[in-house]
Amino acid sequence: MTLAIFDLDNTLLAGDSDHAWGEFLVDAELVDPESHRKQNDQFYQDYLNGELDVMRYQRFALAPLIGHDMQKLDAWREAFMASRARPMYQQKASDLLDHHRRRGHILMIITATNRFVTGPIAEELGIEHLIATEPELCDGYYTGEVSGVPSFQEGKVLRLREWLKDHQETLEGAWFYSDSHNDLPLLRLVDHPVAVDPDPTLEARARENGxxxxxxxx
Structure with a gap:
């Protein structure tokens, strides 16, 4: 079957869920406000510049989860969904997803943002398949480390190839929608790459490639 693959942040969402989670933690006073906001903003700028140290960022992003039980974390996350994530949903994105559903395509989100943040978003958008950076769990608690390869830049290609092998699928006729030049490795791989509200670098590459x-x- 044909895959319709979507980046999440600034593509399906009108904003970045990873950065918004950091802002939520700051505003809820669940982290040191000044230090966390400064680092969160700098990592986001590094991402925009194509200079992100993804493992260093993931350890920063996952650190607030360490030592808290799932009941507390679920309450934090639901408050985040209500105040930050759902306001970023877009009707045109929903219409595009429905367009691919009507064509019988397999819908997938592939995102560098971790599964703790993105799992409920994918579920609410009705997208069954999610490839996200996987936070490590031990005895029901997050360790602050990453399990496996983060789904970022070439990591998205690697993780997708693993998924294709596991599900006996191919990229024949596949679509991929993204806003970011960080996704050029995967955009170049599919038959139907689409730039969505792209950053300047991706827009230039998209125009060059038609x-x-x-x-x-x-």
Whole structure:
């Protein structure tokens, strides 16, 4: 079957869920406000610049989860979903997902943001398949480390190839929608790459390659 693959942040969402989670933690006073906001903003800028040290960032992003039981973390996450994530949902994105559903395509999100943040978002958007950075769990608690390869840049290609092998699927006829030049390795791999509200670098590459450039912003 044909895959329709979507980046999440600034593609399906009108914003970045990873950065928004950091802002939520700051505003809820669950972390040191000044230090966390400064680091969160710097890591986001590094991402935009294509200079992100992904493992260093993931350890920063996962550190607030360490030592808390799932009941408490679930309450934090539901408050985040209500105040930050759901307001970033877009009607045009929902319409695009429905377009691919009607064509019988397999829907997938592939994102560098961790599964703790993105799992409920994918579920609410009705997308069954999610490839996200996997936080490590030990005895029901997050360790602050990453399990396996983060799904970032070439890591997205690696993780997707593993998924294809496990599910006996191929990339024949596949679509991939993204806003970021960090996703160029995967965009170059699919038959139908689409730039969505792209950053300047991706927009330039898309124009050069004749890829569609669209907007999902309401």
């Amino acid at each position: 890829w569609p450039v669209i907007s999902l912003r309401d």
